[in-house]
Amino acid sequence: xxxxxxxxxxxxxxxxxxxxxxxxxxxxxxxxxxxxxxxxxxxxxxxxxxxxxxxxxxxxxxxxxxxxxxxxxxxxxxxxxxxxxxxxxxxxxxxxxxxx
Amino acid sequence: xxxxxxxxxxxxxxxxxxxxxxxxxxxxxxxxxxxxxxxxxxxxxxxxxxxxxxxxxxxxxxxxxxxxxxxxxxxxxxxxxxxxxxxxxxxxxxxxxxxxxxxxxxxxxxxxxxxxxxxxxxxxxxxxxxxxxxxxxxxxxxxxxxxxxxxxxxxxxxxxxxxxxxxxxxxxxxxxxxxxxxxxxxxxxxxxxxxxxxxxxxxxxxxxxxxxxxxxxxxxxxxxxxxxxxxxxxxxxxxxxxxxxxxxxxxxxxxxxxxxxxxxxxxxxxxxxxxxxxxxxxxxxxxxxxxxxxxxxxxxxxxxxxxxxxxxxxxxxxxxxxxxxxxxxxxxxxxxxxxxxxxxxxxxxxxxxxxxxxxxxxxxxxxxxxxxxxxxxxxxxxxxxxxxxxxxxxxxxxxxxxxxxxxxxxxxxxxx
Numbered sequence: 001x002x003x004x005x006x007x008x009x010x011x012x013x014x015x016x017x018x019x020x021x022x023x024x025x026x027x028x029x030x031x032x033x034x035x036x037x038x039x040x041x042x043x044x045x046x047x048x049x050x051x052x053x054x055x056x057x058x059x060x061x062x063x064x065x066x067x068x069x070x071x072x073x074x075x076x077x078x079x080x081x082x083x084x085x086x087x088x089x090x091x092x093x094x095x096x097x098x099x100x
Numbered sequence: 101x102x103x104x105x106x107x108x109x110x111x112x113x114x115x116x117x118x119x120x121x122x123x124x125x126x127x128x129x130x131x132x133x134x135x136x137x138x139x140x141x142x143x144x145x146x147x148x149x150x151x152x153x154x155x156x157x158x159x160x161x162x163x164x165x166x167x168x169x170x171x172x173x174x175x176x177x178x179x180x181x182x183x184x185x186x187x188x189x190x191x192x193x194x195x196x197x198x199x200x201x202x203x204x205x206x207x208x209x210x211x212x213x214x215x216x217x218x219x220x221x222x223x224x225x226x227x228x229x230x231x232x233x234x235x236x237x238x239x240x241x242x243x244x245x246x247x248x249x250x251x252x253x254x255x256x257x258x259x260x261x262x263x264x265x266x267x268x269x270x271x272x273x274x275x276x277x278x279x280x281x282x283x284x285x286x287x288x289x290x291x292x293x294x295x296x297x298x299x300x301x302x303x304x305x306x307x308x309x310x311x312x313x314x315x316x317x318x319x320x321x322x323x324x325x326x327x328x329x330x331x332x333x334x335x336x337x338x339x340x341x342x343x344x345x346x347x348x349x350x351x352x353x354x355x356x357x358x359x360x361x362x363x364x365x366x367x368x369x370x371x372x373x374x375x376x377x378x379x380x381x382x383x384x385x386x387x388x389x390x391x392x393x394x395x396x397x398x399x400x401x402x403x404x405x406x407x408x409x410x411x412x413x414x415x416x417x418x419x420x421x422x423x424x425x426x427x428x429x430x431x432x433x434x435x436x437x438x439x440x441x442x443x444x445x446x447x448x449x450x451x452x453x454x455x456x457x458x459x460x461x462x463x464x465x466x467x468x469x470x471x472x473x474x475x476x477x478x479x480x481x482x483x484x485x486x487x488x489x490x491x492x493x494x495x496x497x498x499x500x501x502x503x504x505x506x507x508x509x510x511x512x513x514x515x516x
């Protein structure tokens with residue numbers, strides 16, 4: 001069971017209050033009317049799915065119901081940080097180049 | 101290869117079963133092969149087998165980073181069925197089911213395929229409408245599917261709680277009598293043994309950690325045992341497909357999730373079919389050993405750790421007890437997890453890639469075991485001819501750009 005720190009509620013809550021929503025920081029095509037099928041397909045479906053550090057979107061579904069980001073290791077499952085929407089992660093794969 | 105037979109069993113009994121031939125060789129890698137298959141699970145081994153058998157391509161290596169059939173092949177809940185909604189998926193899974201029906205004879209290895217039938221329960225009016233739609237689609241595709249009412253379900257599974265005062269009453273089910281279960285290890289070992297006998301090199305503890313690509317053409321793979329050359333490489337790496345694809349600079353529309361299963365202590369025979377419920381979200385069958393084999397949904401987050409979380413176990417067992425109050429005091433014996441590569445439309449990817457000679461067979465998500473022979477059969481054809489088998493064609497990776505998805509979330513439903 002994860003204990004996840006919700007950056008909005010300001011406290012650690014149990015995993016069952018949250019839902020994982022996949023890769024974070026996906027940028028919607030800036031010019032939708034002139035985007036190609038490749039760009040749309042890429043945005044909608046293609047994912048990094050890394051074995052290691054993963055920045056992902058979670059929602060505090062049974063709490064404040066707000067979305068926020070989590071940096072988590074996908075092998076150890078260790079949660080390295082949580083941060084509000086609109087902010088950038090402090091922990092990235094480049095600075096943590098060590099195998100799990 | 102020594103043939104297996106009843107007579108052989110009796111003969112080996114005379115020497116206390118100490119002189120059985122090894123099931124496959126343990127060869128040293130050659131410098132190059134005609135084709136390399138990355139991933140020695142069921143699908144990869146089946147691909148190697150059909151490459152050798154149907155296409156005469158025997159200069160083939162299967163590279164496996166661990167041991168044969170040690171990943172999802174050894175971790176799934178062994179259900180085989182073909183009652184999928186859409187024509188493309190139904191054709192692929194039915195192709196596979198037909199191969200299952202002759203597989204033990206074909207491989208000369210008893211895969212313990214048992215056509216004990218699969219029930220997919222409906223608990224709401226909408227469930228029953230969906231079931232009718234799917235069953236009608238199945239029948240148009242020549243698949244043996246039927247709609248049963250609650251009384252008929254009760255006759256097949258007397259221990260199922262079909263009373264109408266439940267929170268989720270059983271209103272009926274779809275029933276596929278030809279569906280069933282098989283012995284997962286025997287499938288991997290049977291394909292491995294038969295492929296090895298035709299000259300395929302099964303290289304265990306050989307991990308691919310790079311792809312060598314020249315002018316957009318694959319020329320081989322880097323492994324922990326050195327470079328191995330091949331102009332045709334098929335990746336059948338399930339949960340690790342995104343990692344392998346990255347080595348070739350490719351991105352896949354996959355997410356890897358932990359999917360767990362559990363088995364109970366062994367019981368006397370009590371459940372002689374497979375019962376699945378999308379709505380309360382759990383499924384159950386009984387193995388020949390007597391343990392109840394139970395599974396349900398994936399863990400919601402991405403993960404490569406082969407274990408599952410406790411909230412998911414709790415949810416799974418709630419569903420089982422809802423359907424079978426009789427099992428409420430059965431103790432669970434073992435629990436484990438595998439890594440499934442889920443696709444946005446719950447259908448697999450059998451596809452060429454932008455790299456010439458590099459093919460992917462992945463994205464089977466939560467229900468790949470049932471497709472093992474069919475997947476291997478069409479993927480071998482694809483590797484041999486260099487373009488997709490007619491049954492594999494709709495499953496091109498390109499569908500995530502064209503939008504021609506095959507939405508099987510309904511039939512894939514509860515993970516299995």
